[in-house]
Amino acid sequence: xxxxxxxxxxxxxxxxxxxxxxxxxxxxxxxxxxxxxxxxxxxxxxxxxxxxxxxxxxxxxxxxxxxxxxxxxxxxxxxxxxxxxxxxxxxxxxxxxxxxxxxxxxxxxxxxxxxxxxxxxxxxxxxxxxxxxxxxxxxxxxxxxxxxxxxxxxxxxxxxxxxxxxxxxxxxxxxxxxxxxxxxxxxxxxxxxxxxxxxxxxxxxxxxxxxxxxxxxxxxxxxxxxxxxxxxxxxxxxxxxxxxxxxxxxxxxxxxxxxxxxxxxxxxxxxxxxxxxxxxxxxxxxxxxxxxxxxxxxxxxxxxxxxxxxxxxxxxxxxxxxxxxxxxxxxxxxxxxx
Amino acid sequence: xxxxxxxxxxxxxxxxxxxxxxxxxxxxxxxxxxxxxxxxxxxxxxxxxxxxxxxxxxxxxxxxxxxxxxxxxxxxxxxxxxxxxxxxxxxxxxxxxxxxxxxxxxxxxxxxxxxxxxxxxxxxxxxxxxxxxxxxxxxxxxxxxxxxxxxxxxxxxxxxxxxxxxxxxxxxxxxxxxxxxxxxxxxxxxxxxxxxxxxxxxxxxxxxxxxxxxxxxxxxxxxxxxxxxxxxxxxxxxxxxxxxxxxxxxxxxxxxxxxxxxxxxxxxxxxxxxxxxxxxxxxxxxxxxxxxxxxxxxxxxxxxxxxxxxxxxxxxxxxxxxxxxxxxxxxxxxxxxxxxxxxxxxxxxxxxxxxxxxxxxxxxxxxxxxxxxxxxxxxxxxxxxxxxxxxxxxxxxxxxxxxxxxxxxxxxxxxxxxxxxxxxxxxxxxx
Numbered sequence: 001x002x003x004x005x006x007x008x009x010x011x012x013x014x015x016x017x018x019x020x021x022x023x024x025x026x027x028x029x030x031x032x033x034x035x036x037x038x039x040x041x042x043x044x045x046x047x048x049x050x051x052x053x054x055x056x057x058x059x060x061x062x063x064x065x066x067x068x069x070x071x072x073x074x075x076x077x078x079x080x081x082x083x084x085x086x087x088x089x090x091x092x093x094x095x096x097x098x099x100x101x102x103x104x105x106x107x108x109x110x111x112x113x114x115x116x117x118x119x120x121x122x123x124x125x126x127x128x129x130x131x132x133x134x135x136x137x138x139x140x141x142x143x144x145x146x147x148x149x150x151x152x153x154x155x156x157x158x159x160x161x162x163x164x165x166x167x168x169x170x171x172x173x174x175x176x177x178x179x180x181x182x183x184x185x186x187x188x189x190x191x192x193x194x195x196x197x198x199x200x201x202x203x204x205x206x207x208x209x210x211x212x213x214x215x216x217x218x219x220x221x222x223x224x225x226x227x228x229x230x231x232x233x234x235x236x237x238x239x240x241x242x243x244x245x246x247x248x249x250x251x252x253x254x255x256x257x258x259x260x261x262x263x264x265x266x267x268x269x270x271x272x273x274x275x276x277x278x279x280x281x282x283x284x285x286x287x288x289x290x291x292x293x294x295x296x297x298x299x300x301x302x303x304x305x306x307x308x309x310x311x312x313x314x315x316x317x318x319x320x321x322x323x324x325x326x327x328x329x330x331x332x333x334x335x336x337x338x
Numbered sequence: 339x340x341x342x343x344x345x346x347x348x349x350x351x352x353x354x355x356x357x358x359x360x361x362x363x364x365x366x367x368x369x370x371x372x373x374x375x376x377x378x379x380x381x382x383x384x385x386x387x388x389x390x391x392x393x394x395x396x397x398x399x400x401x402x403x404x405x406x407x408x409x410x411x412x413x414x415x416x417x418x419x420x421x422x423x424x425x426x427x428x429x430x431x432x433x434x435x436x437x438x439x440x441x442x443x444x445x446x447x448x449x450x451x452x453x454x455x456x457x458x459x460x461x462x463x464x465x466x467x468x469x470x471x472x473x474x475x476x477x478x479x480x481x482x483x484x485x486x487x488x489x490x491x492x493x494x495x496x497x498x499x500x501x502x503x504x505x506x507x508x509x510x511x512x513x514x515x516x517x518x519x520x521x522x523x524x525x526x527x528x529x530x531x532x533x534x535x536x537x538x539x540x541x542x543x544x545x546x547x548x549x550x551x552x553x554x555x556x557x558x559x560x561x562x563x564x565x566x567x568x569x570x571x572x573x574x575x576x577x578x579x580x581x582x583x584x585x586x587x588x589x590x591x592x593x594x595x596x597x598x599x600x601x602x603x604x605x606x607x608x609x610x611x612x613x614x615x616x617x618x619x620x621x622x623x624x625x626x627x628x629x630x631x632x633x634x635x636x637x638x639x640x641x642x643x644x645x646x647x648x649x650x651x652x653x654x655x656x657x658x659x660x661x662x663x664x665x666x667x668x669x670x671x672x673x674x675x676x677x678x679x680x681x682x683x684x685x686x687x688x689x690x691x692x693x694x695x696x697x698x699x700x701x702x703x704x705x706x707x708x709x710x711x712x713x714x715x716x717x718x719x720x721x722x723x724x725x726x727x728x729x730x731x732x733x734x735x736x737x738x739x740x741x742x743x744x745x746x747x748x749x750x751x752x753x754x755x756x757x758x759x760x761x762x763x764x765x766x767x768x769x
Contacts, residue, residue: 100656120658121542122612141660143542184542207539208547 015311016135018124019144020188028150028192029165034306035154035299041078042302052081055312058106059115059138061087062099062123067273068138071297072115072147075304081312084111099123100130107131112312116140121181134311145181148272149189151303155296156227157193159268167194172221174200174253175231175280176242178207182272183231187212190227198225200253204242218253223262228290229270230255230280246279256282268292340367341760342375343719343753346384349685350391350708351693359389361715364758369710380760382753384719390688391706392424392455392716392754394695396485396518396596397572397644398669400426400457402448403441404433409649409736411445415454416734416769417647417669419761422751424716425456425696425705426647426669430467431490437462437473439481446482454761454769455754456716458701460485463502463517469494472502479513484700487518489572492554494524499558503567510568514700516594518570519558521579522620526550531659533606533621541609543659546621548576555579559586559593568592570698573646575601575620577630584639594698596644597631599668599675604628604741614655614662615741618648621664635690636682642695643687645672649737667740671728673720674747684722684749692718719753726750734767 017023023031041047057076059069069085076083086106097105103114113134116124121141128135139145157166171190177183177199187197191212198221199206199214206214215221222228233249243249250256255269260283263269269291275281285291341361348357348369360368360379375381395418401409411428418426428445430436436445442459449457461483465471467490475486486506493499499519506515527550532538534545555571559582562569574580574595586593600618605625608616616622634640648665655662676687696706707713725748730738754762761768 098653098656099658100653118658120660123658125612126656126658141542142544181542184540207542208534208545209536209539 016124016128017146017307017311018128018135018137020146020149020185020192023146025165025192028153028189031150031303031306031310032154032157034310035150035303036158038302038305038309039158039299041305048078048080050080051309052076052079052312055081055112056084056110057081057113057115057308058084058086058111060102060106061085061117061138063117063119063139065117065139067297068117071300072136072138072304075301076308078301079305079308081308099126103127103130107133113308136307136311139181141181142179143181143184145185147300147304147307148182149185150307151296151300152186152229152270153189153193154303155270155292155299156268158299159292159295165193166190169195169227170225171195171197171227171229172200172218172225173197173229173231174218175233176205176237177201177210177231178205179234179237180231186229202243202252205237216252218259222259223264225267227268227270228255228263232272232274233276233280250279250282254280254282260288263290265289270296273297340376340379341382341755341758342373342379343382343384343389343717344373346387346389346719348389348709349688351689352708354685357709359709359717361717361755361758364715366709366713366715366717367711382719382760384753386723387719387721387752388684388688389709389717389719391692391696391709392718392756393422393673393691394699394701394705395423395426395645395647395669395672396570396642396695396699397489397598398426398428398647399431399649399665400428400445401649402432403444407736408651411448411457412452412454413734413736414647414649414669415449415452415457416767417667419454419754419756420734420751420765420767421669421672422718422720422754423455423669424718424754424756425458425699425701427485427699428457428459429489430460430462430487435462435466436460437465437467439477442478442481442483452769453759454767455756456701456705458699459483460487460518462486463488463493464498467491469498472498472505475506475515476509476512479509479515484514485516485518485570485698487520487572489518489520491524492520492522496557496561500561500565503561503565503569507565507567516568516570516698516700518572519554520572521551521554521558523550523553526553529660530621531617532609533623535606535624537606537609541612543609546619548578548623548627551576551620552578552582555582559583559591562586562591562593563589569594571595573598573601573620573644574631574634574640575623575627577627580630580634580639584634587639594641595634595639596642596695597635597640598644598646599672599679600666600741602628602632602635603675603679603745608741609659612659614657614659615666615739617659617662617664618646618666619664632680635680636686641690642698643672643676643690644695645669649735650739652738655739665739667733667735667737670733670735671740671742671747673749673751674726675742677722677749678747715755715758717755718751720749720751722749724748724750
């Protein structure tokens with residue numbers, strides 16, 4: 001494609017989920033309400049509905065993430081979609097075809113949605129320009145991971161037994177915000193629902209500019225938060241001198257037994273996984289009454305089912321093979337705008 | 339064939355006036371009012387247009403040898419001619435590197451073969467641009483090289499750079515050579531794809547902080563102060579860099595500087611599209627920086643407009659931002675961007691595109707000359723008022739990576755006369 005074409009690509013036909021910002025508050029609420037009903041499906045003896053029969057969902061993972069890929073593929077299968085997987089290690093990608101050629105080749109096989117994970121921020125935005133299929137961002141670089149943000153707010157909302165938004169909820173996101181697509185999307189999702197998000201991190205682990213209030217003193221806020229969200233601290237960061245040592249990081253920002261004792265009884269403790277035990281979380285989560293880490297994983301399926309159905313579900317109940325057997329909320333979604 | 343340009347507003351370093359200009363052979367033969375066309379004269383009606391000494395671009399990447407899929411010396415020369423340039427300085431980051439007489443001579447010959455503008459090869463400061471050993475400056479200077487640079491990279495090692503300035507200063511009695519620095523402390527920009535600031539924070543992209551440029555600007559200014567050498571600072575992009583150069587000039591140091599059209603017209607929020615067309619090194623910065631660079635050009639702190647014309651094949655610019663190469667086309671849009679963005683008098687823009695860069699490049703004997711009888715016929719005619727938009731498919735460059743699609747430009751070259759030949763006629767290349 002010419003540079004001109006590239007710069008002025010019209011909006012493609014497929015609807016996509018690339019970021020919480022693009023989804024907007026109303027969109028977040030729509031997905032959460034839909035996910036409530038998908039969670040109900042998942043509690044059935046046979047957790048499967050034919051809502052997306054005949055649809056093909058292809059996961060294209062340019063970066064390893066078995067957890068996220070399995071979660072999406074399980075979600076697609078519970079909606080009776082066909083699934084395909086394309087995964088490339090970065091090394092083979094470098095020798096091989098371009099991202100564009102990969103996407104266009106798979107698209108030519110006939111897929112309705114791409115679930116894409118890429119180590120480069122922005123890659124799903126490029127992919128959206130090259131295909132008519134829906135594109136779901138399953139994590140791009142440091143930038144966004146919108147289904148993680150959605151499953152996080154879904155987990156909080158359902159744990160608190162709330163409907164609607166999360167007005168006034170106090171959330172602290174702790175750790176390496178700078179390199180974290182989870183932090184960006186989870187913060188955006190909480191804020192889209194009216195929660196107050198604070199970042200707790202040393203200056204070296206924050207991007208140059210942030211929208212949220214910041215503190216470096218976890219001890220000042222830990223007793224007052226409704227949600228304590230711990231980010232993964234990666235060993236590689238040590239090589240870049242972003243913190244002096246993991247020991248010092250844990251001392252200042254880790255959930256130690258002493259800090260755990262100061263949590264309010266209702267405070268939820270969350271982590272996107274995989275956890276670095278002894279670093280950001282130095283207590284056994286099983287011993288924390290507020291820990292909802294496994295619930296996050298479980299809810300990931302329902303939320304991803306909701307996303308897939310929202311993007312790919314038929315607008316016409318009569319024409320859908322799912323008619324009659326889909327959960328009632330799905331019917332309400334069919335009447336939703338867009 | 340003789341050429342008679344009539345009715346032009348002539349702008350050069352001696353001032354601005356209405357005049358007709360006659361060219362015979364490779365020389366301007368007559369400048370005056372109401373010159374009568376001779377039987378042989380090709381008449382160019384330049385009413386409402388400006389005639390000036392040809393533009394000189396201190397900074398182009400012509401990609402040959404080594405990356406001919408992106409540009410060749412011929413296609414790049416044609417783009418230059420269409421942009422009104424009669425001379426361009428070819429950056430040395432070719433493959434093989436322009437670090438020895440053989441490669442430099444190859445580039446010069448390819449330029450002569452194309453015959454569209456004067457291709458003046460620069461040479462690298464270090465062998466292979468590897469930053470470890472100095473090139474044979476005297477040998478290359480004897481072969482005509484006047485500008486030395488490792489552009490694409492800055493020379494990171496301060497000791498090596500000190501030696502380079504000292505050694506080059508020692509040659510000044512024999513050859514006037516200038517060391518041109520790409521100012522970037524690479525330890526501060528590892529992995530960076532865009533300006534470090536608000537946009538990169540939201541986009542989740544590694545930032546290229548302004549201070550990585552400013553530290554090297556400062557280092558090289560101080561090395562010039564220490565060694566008595568001469569530095570040209572390439573593509574200044576930050577507010578503080580401009581201030582440092584302003585102070586260096588006030589101190590009387592032999593420091594010159596250039597700025598690109600894109601750094602006076604585009605800001606980092608273009609990257610919100612994640613389109614690698616907007617990836618460039620140094621990166622697009624904030625509006626405050628853009629305004630500071632414009633001001634630097636307006637008050638003469640920054641001497642020259644140079645394009646950093648950097649062609650890249652389309653597939654490479656369709657990669658994710660961290661994988662795509664930096665750089666944008668500039669030759670064919672430079673004047674239009676400068677006049678649309680800078681708010682400077684046309685004569686000042688012409689100065690920054692013609693005789694001022696000609697002097698820095700050591701080309702002042704042949705380019706950027708006053709429009710007067712006996713002077714070399716390297717001239718540009720442009721319409722300073724026409725508004726237009728670039729159409730990538732019509733560019734003469736082999737690549738298409740212009741960031742200006744949909745951006746209104748003002749001022750366009752209609753004729754370029756190189757060595758007395760009309761190489762661009764009514765906006766069309768004749769060769």
